[in-house]
Amino acid sequence: MAVFKIVQYGDAVLREKARPVTKITPNVLKLLDNLRDTMYSARGVGLAAPQIGVSKRVIVVDVGEGLIELINPEIVEAQGEEVDTEGCLSIPHLVGEVPRAVEVKVVGLNRQGHRVEYQARGFLARALQHEIDHLDGILFIDRAIRLQPVRSRSRE
Secondary structure (H helix, E strand, C coil), X not given: CCCCXXXXXXXXXXXXXXXXXXXXXXXXXXXXXXXXXXXXXXXXXXXXXHHHCCCECEEEECCCXXXXXXXXXXXXXXXXXXXXXXXXXXXXXXXXXXXXXXXXEEEEECCCCCEEEEEEEHHHHHHXXXXXXXXXXXXXXXXXXXXXXCCCCCCC
């Protein structure tokens, strides 16, 4: 298991537009594995390659329905809008109320290089939008209509 340090807000890689993957190589497959291991270790529901310092268009998401791995993902359709609370492993001290599409259609490549398509609603749609934003250097704080500090839990 390869668990990487998650890049924190302020690091320039989080504001870069990530480079497309032109060929699926063993390094790209290892990147997918590293993203998965790091996401699960951090107890996150999604992670984008820039969050571990790699400027490539690769994400992983698991909102409890199984792992989704996407290379060069794109949102090709979006419908509706709802506001809900989001946080980010790269900005652990804040949460925000963020408007997102209720439903999205996302296309990309899987680890075998085959085109895949996801029609997502609700939390999965929100997670995919959040991670794809990372690939364009957009953070949830850029879209938030309200931010607040994460409340620390006191030890009793």
